[in-house]
Amino acid sequence: MADTLAPLHPRRVVLGFQDTEDMIAPDLPTEPIPLNMGPSHPAMHGTVRMVLEVEGERISSADIQIGYLHRCFEKESEAATWTQVFPYTDRLNYISPMLNNVGYAMAVEKLLGVTDKIPERAQFIRVIVGEVSRISDHLTCLGASAMELGAFTVFLYALKAREWLFELLEEVCGARLTSTYLRIGGVSYDLPDGFDGKLRSILDRTRVVMQDIGKLLDRNRIFRDRMDGIGIITQADALAYGITGPVGRSTGLAYDVRKDHPYLVYDRFDFDVPVGSVGDNFDRYAVRVEEINQSMRILDQALTQIPAGPVMINDPRIALPAKTETYNSIEAMIAHFKIIMDGIRVPPGETYSYTEAGNGELGFFIVSDGTGRPWKCRVRPPCFPATAVLGKVLPGLFIADVVPTFGMINMIGGECDR
Amino acid sequence: MADPTTTTTTSAPPAAPAPADTVTVTIDGKAHQFPKGTVLLEACNAVGADVPFFCYHPGLSSPAVCRQCLVDVKGQPKPVPSCYTPVADKMEVQTKSPRALDVRRQMLEFTLVNHPIDCPICDKAGECMLQKHYFDWDAKYARNDGIKVKKDKVVDVGPHIVLDQERCILCTRCIRVCDEVAKKHQLEMADRGDHEVLTTAPGHKLDNPYSLNTVDVCPVGALTSKDFRFSMRAWELTATQSICPGCATGCNIEIHHSRGKIHRLVPRVNPAVNKHWMCDEGRFTYKPVHAGRLAAPFVRGTPVEWDRALDEAGKLLRAALDAGPAKVGVVFNAQSTNEDLYALGRLAFDHLGLTKTYLAGVDQGWSDDILVSADKNPNRAGATAVGAGRLRTLLDLAKDLKAGALTTLLVVGTDGVLAKDAAPGALPLDRLETLVVIGTHRDAVAAAAKVALPLAAWAEADGTFTNKLGMVQRIRAAVPPAGDALAGWEILSHLARKLGATMDFTEARAVFNEAKQKLGFMKNAEWGRHMLPVQLRFASTRG
Numbered sequence: 001m002a003d004t005l006a007p008l009h010p011r012r013v014v015l016g017f018q019d020t021e022d023m024i025a026p027d028l029p030t031e032p033i034p035l036n037m038g039p040s041h042p043a044m045h046g047t048v049r050m051v052l053e054v055e056g057e058r059i060s061s062a063d064i065q066i067g068y069l070h071r072c073f074e075k076e077s078e079a080a081t082w083t084q085v086f087p088y089t090d091r092l093n094y095i096s097p098m099l100n101n102v103g104y105a106m107a108v109e110k111l112l113g114v115t116d117k118i119p120e121r122a123q124f125i126r127v128i129v130g131e132v133s134r135i136s137d138h139l140t141c142l143g144a145s146a147m148e149l150g151a152f153t154v155f156l157y158a159l160k161a162r163e164w165l166f167e168l169l170e171e172v173c174g175a176r177l178t179s180t181y182l183r184i185g186g187v188s189y190d191l192p193d194g195f196d197g198k199l200r201s202i203l204d205r206t207r208v209v210m211q212d213i214g215k216l217l218d219r220n221r222i223f224r225d226r227m228d229g230i231g232i233i234t235q236a237d238a239l240a241y242g243i244t245g246p247v248g249r250s251t252g253l254a255y256d257v258r259k260d261h262p263y264l265v266y267d268r269f270d271f272d273v274p275v276g277s278v279g280d281n282f283d284r285y286a287v288r289v290e291e292i293n294q295s296m297r298i299l300d301q302a303l304t305q306i307p308a309g310p311v312m313i314n315d316p317r318i319a320l321p322a323k324t325e326t327y328n329s330i331e332a333m334i335a336h337f338k339i340i341m342d343g344i345r346v347p348p349g350e351t352y353s354y355t356e357a358g359n360g361e362l363g364f365f366i367v368s369d370g371t372g373r374p375w376k377c378r379v380r381p382p383c384f385p386a387t388a389v390l391g392k393v394l395p396g397l398f399i400a401d402v403v404p405t406f407g408m409i410n411m412i413g414g415e416c417d418r
Numbered sequence: 419m420a421d422p423t424t425t426t427t428t429s430a431p432p433a434a435p436a437p438a439d440t441v442t443v444t445i446d447g448k449a450h451q452f453p454k455g456t457v458l459l460e461a462c463n464a465v466g467a468d469v470p471f472f473c474y475h476p477g478l479s480s481p482a483v484c485r486q487c488l489v490d491v492k493g494q495p496k497p498v499p500s501c502y503t504p505v506a507d508k509m510e511v512q513t514k515s516p517r518a519l520d521v522r523r524q525m526l527e528f529t530l531v532n533h534p535i536d537c538p539i540c541d542k543a544g545e546c547m548l549q550k551h552y553f554d555w556d557a558k559y560a561r562n563d564g565i566k567v568k569k570d571k572v573v574d575v576g577p578h579i580v581l582d583q584e585r586c587i588l589c590t591r592c593i594r595v596c597d598e599v600a601k602k603h604q605l606e607m608a609d610r611g612d613h614e615v616l617t618t619a620p621g622h623k624l625d626n627p628y629s630l631n632t633v634d635v636c637p638v639g640a641l642t643s644k645d646f647r648f649s650m651r652a653w654e655l656t657a658t659q660s661i662c663p664g665c666a667t668g669c670n671i672e673i674h675h676s677r678g679k680i681h682r683l684v685p686r687v688n689p690a691v692n693k694h695w696m697c698d699e700g701r702f703t704y705k706p707v708h709a710g711r712l713a714a715p716f717v718r719g720t721p722v723e724w725d726r727a728l729d730e731a732g733k734l735l736r737a738a739l740d741a742g743p744a745k746v747g748v749v750f751n752a753q754s755t756n757e758d759l760y761a762l763g764r765l766a767f768d769h770l771g772l773t774k775t776y777l778a779g780v781d782q783g784w785s786d787d788i789l790v791s792a793d794k795n796p797n798r799a800g801a802t803a804v805g806a807g808r809l810r811t812l813l814d815l816a817k818d819l820k821a822g823a824l825t826t827l828l829v830v831g832t833d834g835v836l837a838k839d840a841a842p843g844a845l846p847l848d849r850l851e852t853l854v855v856i857g858t859h860r861d862a863v864a865a866a867a868k869v870a871l872p873l874a875a876w877a878e879a880d881g882t883f884t885n886k887l888g889m890v891q892r893i894r895a896a897v898p899p900a901g902d903a904l905a906g907w908e909i910l911s912h913l914a915r916k917l918g919a920t921m922d923f924t925e926a927r928a929v930f931n932e933a934k935q936k937l938g939f940m941k942n943a944e945w946g947r948h949m950l951p952v953q954l955r956f957a958s959t960r961g
Contacts, residue, residue: 316557329560330533331552337537338553341544341653 030055035399039068043148043403046413048387050406054399062394062402064387069413077377081343082108085377086180092379093415094177095140096133096358098169100415101182102126106263107353107364108184111346117313122186123264124306129172129181131295131302132199135206136165137358137410138246138288138295145285145407146217149226154216161209164202171195183320184344185313196303203296210292217285227282231393231405234279241385245360246291247409248386250276250283257356269301284408318344343372350376359383359410381415441507446514452505459487459500467513470522470551472529472637473589474501477694478598484589485525486551490515497521519555526556532567532612533638534584541646542639544653545954548587567612575605575617576624578644578698579633583615586640592616592632599695599788600626616640627790630698634684643682645702650681656951658896659686661883663753663876664700665783666793668885671696673704673877673896674954680704680877680897691889697790707875712860713901716870724902724912731869732916734852738826739770739917747824748772750809751831752779752795755881756890756940757926758906759797759804760933762830765910767808769919774824777801777809780834791886795834796876800884803939816845825851830906831873832857832864856909871913872903879905880926882943890943896951 035052038044047068053061073092077085089104090097105126109115143158166176171192173181181188217223233243235251244255256273258266274290276283312319320339321332346368354363363380386409394402440451443458445467452461457480462469472484482502489500492510497518500511512518530552537543569583593605593616604622608615618624624632633643655674662669662683669692674682683704685696715727722730738746748766750759766772779801785792795801801809812835818824827850829835836845847853847866855867864870878899882890899905907929914921923929927945934940 316559317553321559325559327535329563330530330535330537331556331558331560333535333537334549334552335557335559337543338549342553 032060037399037402039065043406045144045407046411046416048406048411048413048416050390050394050402052394052399052402057398057400059394059397059399059402062391064390066384066387066411066413067417069417071414071418073418074377074379077374079373081340081372082184082346082374083339083344085374086182087178090178090180091414092381092418093137093358093362093383093412095412096137097177097179098129098133098181099137099355099357100362101179102130102264103353103355103357103362104364105182105184106355107351107366108344108346110353111349111351111366111368112184112318112344113347114185114313114315114318117315118186119310119313120265120307121190121309122311122313124302125187125191125311126182127264127266127269128191128199128299128302128306129169129179129187131298132165132169134295134358135292136162136169138292139165141358141407141410142213142285142288145404146213146223148403148407149223151216151220151223154213157209157212157216161202161206164205168195168198168202171198183312185315185318186311190311199299199303203299206292207296210289214289224282226401226404227285227408228280229278230281230397230401231408232278232280233389233393237389237392238279241389243360243385243389245356245358245382245386246284246287248360249274250287251279252277255361257354257361261354263355265302265305266298268305269298271295271297281404281408345370345372346374354380357382359386359412359415362415379415379418381418383409383411383416387411387416441505441509443505443507444510446512454505456505457501458489458491458498458503458505458509458511461505462489462500462511462513467511469500469513470547470555471501472547472551472587473591475591475594475635475694478591478594478635481590481594484529484587486522488518488521488525489513490518523556523558526552527558527561529587530556530560531562531564532584533587534566534571534582536582536585536639540585540639541642541648542585542636542652544651546639547637569613569615573617575641576629578630579624580642580644580647581616581624582640582642583617585638586616587638588614588616589637591635591637592641595628595631595635595695596624596626599631600628601788602626604629605632627697627699627786628695628788630701631685631695634694643701646682650676653954655681655954656896657954658894658951659949660877660893660896661796661885661891662696662700662703663796663883663893664697664703664794665785666791666795666798666886667691667789668796668883668887668889668891669696669700669789670891671700673894675877675896678897680707691885691887691891692789695789697788699790704877706859707877707897708900710859710861711875711900711903712857712864712870712872713903714872715902716864716867718868719865724904727869727871728912728916731854731871731913734854734868735826735828735913735917738852741825743770743772744774745823745825746770746772747774747776747815747818747827749776749778749812749815749827749829749831749835750801750805751829751833751835752777752793752798752801753833753876754797754801754831754906755876755879755893755926756797756800756804756884756933756937757881757929758830758910759801760937761907761910761914761921761923761929763804764921765914765917765919766828769914769921770917773808774818775805775809776812776815777805778812778829778831778833778835793886796883796885799886799888800882800890800939803884803937812845819846819849822849824849826854827852828854828856829863829867830856830910832859832861835863836861856906858903871909872899872901873909874899874903874905878903881905881907882930882940882945884939888939890940892944892946894949 032053038049039047049065051063089100092100139158139162143155147155173179238248238251254275271294316335325332326336348370350367352365360382365378367376369375469487471487480501482499487500488497490512573581575581596604606619608617633641657672660673662671670686670688671683672686714721717730779795782792783794853867855870856873857864858873858875877896911921911923
């Protein structure tokens with residue numbers, strides 16, 4: 001467990017609400033009433049509906065209803081070629097699309113059996129754009145959650161830094177969100193000139209932003225009161241529900257796919273996996289803050305180590321030929337045509353491939369029947385189990401506690417509902 | 419041509435032939451039994467050891483000119499063309515040996531050296547065998563950037579076909595189709611080496627009645643159909659299996675359509691009827707489906723809702739029947755499906771007990787001893803069987819009309835009702851008090867009707883046709899009916915209820931099942947399994 005996670009001041013002893021209620025209104029009888037939170041509620045980002053049963057201000061049961069952002073990602077993939085699925089993956093966790101691209105590309109490459117043949121530079125680029133996305137993912141989560149607790153300044157600071165990162169990604173792939181940057185076999189094109197210097201400068205400025213956010217929040221009484229000891233997820237629950245990522249690590253589970261099952265070139269970097277101790281909202285906040293720092297560490301090392309070379313696999317059956325070849329030789333023209341129209345032919349079989357996305361283990365279970373389209377493309381969305389546990393965590397809390405608890409779960413509709 | 423792979427599979431040897439007539443061949447290390455005389459290529463493909471080919475075609479002779487099907491046979495100094503080699507006992511064949519793969523790759527490379535970079539503008543792209551074989555068996559970038567040999571790109575070789583000599587890979591399939599199917603020698607190879615070209619034989623045009631089969635068998639886009647050319651990309655098409663309505667032969671076809679529009683008809687393999695082929699005339703039978711259609715019910719020339727039109731038709735017919743059924747006639751049509759005919763038969767004979775019934779059909783035409791029948795109706799056999807001797811000719815109808823024996827007529831299917839064969843001089847329809855028409859087109863018969871009801875065309879309805887051999891063959895709806903048109907049996911069910919008959923068919927299959935019970939000629943007919951349309955982009959068997 002990282003040192004930075006030690007409480008900055010002793011945690012306040014929160015009064016049991018039974019006591020509070022007894023003090024305020026000892027004689028008033030309460031009657032359970034149902035309360036709909038969402039699907040259109042300012043704090044229900046991503047469109048989710050919670051049917052709460054409240055007794056006074058206290059929640060007695062919570063029914064979490066997802067599916068409002070279901071877009072048939074998995075079914076739709078079956079009608080697209082393997083390459084055409086990339087734009088759909090952008091829209092899974094839409095605040096870190098690059099990480100979804102990485103997860104999907106690696107799944108198809110695993111089934112193709114070409115994981116070892118991806119050029120090293122492409123692997124480094126994947127790590128770099130992935131970690132940039134992870135930082136923007138965590139910044140969004142922190143900023144939005146702080147804003148919902150009244151800290152609007154934090155939101156503006158976080159989004160300012162996210163904007164720098166999005167602009168950088170836009171330079172890389174031409175889009176802020178709908179990146180579709182990766183390809184099966186590599187990435188669509190190399191990093192732009194001056195990328196190294198720009199990213200380093202952005203990271204320096206982001207560090208300052210993180211310090212500012214820390215100063216605004218870490219000792220902030222209002223913030224701490226609503227985070228400390230609220231929404232505790234036990235380690236046993238995290239394991240039982242299959243929760244991974246920052247939410248899982250906040251309970252003390254030191255599981256990070258990048259560390260435990262290294263992929264791409266993650267085994268070459270020195271970084272730590274921060275974990276929490278209590279599993280409350282503040283732990284989840286602190287884990288995310290520290291993960292931003294660790295991602296910046298990885299980025300520093302990756303920028304130093306990245307080699308020169310091609311960014312796409314050298315295989316005419318997988319990589320699109322260069323345009324000059326396509327226009328000037330029948331062989332490349334046919335290869336281009338076949339890859340675009342029929343799709344890359346993935347040998348029959350099935351595989352499960354998993355990577356560490358912003359919210360935890362993002363898994364793709366894909367089945368091929370040997371044609372150019374997925375026969376099945378199933379996603380294991382990391383925020384699905386974390387959202388599921390809310391039904392167990394929320395009862396007993398106040399209505400107001402839903403806001404920071406839900407915010408720190410970081411449920412992303414696009415990913416959870418697919 | 420639709421699917422050479424399937425064809426080779428269907429010609430696979432029977433499961434347990436007599437030992438004396440079989441040979442044992444080891445293909446890629448596994449022993450298999452084949453009847454004597456089986457071609458090695460067919461043997462390999464039948465057991466899943468795919469061997470590519472250009473010039474071989476299951477319906478034609480094998481000249482072994484493309485050298486794409488070379489395989490290694492133990493004891494032979496060089497790889498042998500498997501399309502030209504019969505299987506022999508104790509033969510040991512390697513289809514995937516490094517040498518066999520390499521020579522095949524080299525042959526492909528030779529073929530590609532002078533092939534133009536036409537895929538984006540080529541009609542065959544997406545169902546091209548050269549594209550398929552390159553991606554499956556070669557997939558290496560060009561090693562040669564020499565200037566390609568220039569040949570003629572737009573040669574008008576016949577009324578239906580344009581030839582692009584640059585795209586031709588010299589497989590000679592088209593020459594053999596003309597020679598062996600149409601029995602006409604109209605195409606030839608000229609010149610030598612990389613200047614060799616396909617051309618028409620001196621003094622000839624590619625104008626035989628089976629010329630469009632050359633387009634189907636062409637493995638690349640050298641021969642293209644003028645009708646289909648540049649109208650639609652092949653991979654956008656969806657294929658629905660059906661039967662050609664052009665004549666009594668009943669060639670098995672695939673309807674290729676996209677977004678409710680038919681773009682071409684191609685033959686589907688049926689060894690008992692049309693083998694791999696169909697005639698040029700049959701290819702154009704889809705044209706009327708999209709032209710001049712009756713798209714809404716009409717009452718006295720005004721388009722109305724179905725309800726009103728059916729009410730009106732019911733009232734008119736009821737009044738005529740009440741006045742005297744002897745003066746009410748019904749015209750059947752040899753273009754209708756068995757299902758429509760059965761429904762009409764049930765209404766006219768069983769329920770209304772009418773005696774003045776007639777059979778219409780389009781004029782006789784030319785015929786040959788290959789595929790084309792003189793009877794241009796797809797279902798005269800079915801209509802005759804449903805009528806069971808009760809249907810009289812249109813000549814009789816003309817006589818009855820002139821004699822004033824009819825006041826009211828119900829016509830189901832207007833094709834050929836005014837045909838020259840049947841009624842020299844016009845059929846005097848104006849003698850009628852009431853004409854009710856169920857028809858596909860806005861023709862003279864529909865125009866003369868008091869009530870005209872729109873009928874789905876053959877490509878828009880499910881059903882069966884009976885060909886001249888008595889085979890009951892299934893047609894499938896490929897495109898949605900024009901406008902408000904409905905299938906014949908459905909219209910007749912509605913109309914029957916207006917006339918007090920109980921006919922409650924909900925689908926064509928229900929009519930088929932009942933007809934199968936009642937009609938002897940349909941006793942052994944099969945409706946066939948439910949078949950989803952196949953999008954050619956993902957059919958994977960084409961090209």
